Amino acid sequence: MSTTDIEAAVFRRLLEHLDSRKDAQNIDLMNLAGFCRNCLSKWYVAAAEEQGAEVDLEAAREMVYGMPYSEWKEKYQTEATAEQLAAFAAARPDK
Numbered sequence: 001m002s003t004t005d006i007e008a009a010v011f012r013r014l015l016e017h018l019d020s021r022k023d024a025q026n027i028d029l030m031n032l033a034g035f036c037r038n039c040l041s042k043w044y045v046a047a048a049e050e051q052g053a054e055v056d057l058e059a060a061r062e063m064v065y066g067m068p069y070s071e072w073k074e075k076y077q078t079e080a081t082a083e084q085l086a087a088f089a090a091a092r093p094d095k
Contacts, residue, residue: 014040019066022076031087040064 018024018037026036041060048055061069080088 015064015066018064022072025078025080025084027080027084027088031084031091034091037061037064 026038029036030039038061041057041064044060044063045055045057048060058069065072067075
């Protein structure tokens with residue numbers, strides 16, 4: 001098994017874990033870890049481009065979210081609290 005195979009398996013496991021934790025909102029992930037499901041989608045698109053492939057952002061989001069992004073937002077995304085938004089802003093003083 002190659003390093004790439006192992007890395008791919010880890011990525012799939014990360015997606016499975018995030019899928020099992022729909023209660024973990026993107027803003028929570030951003031505030032805690034500095035990345036979220038949308039970041040993973042954008043990184044996927046960028047990595048594809050680096051390899052000479054073209055992947056649409058919405059297709060990447062569907063892969064990461066396990067469904068169309070709009071559907072995930074409707075079913076699982078909650079309104080960010082004032083505390084979440086304040087923590088998000090405090091972590092990005094240059095913005």
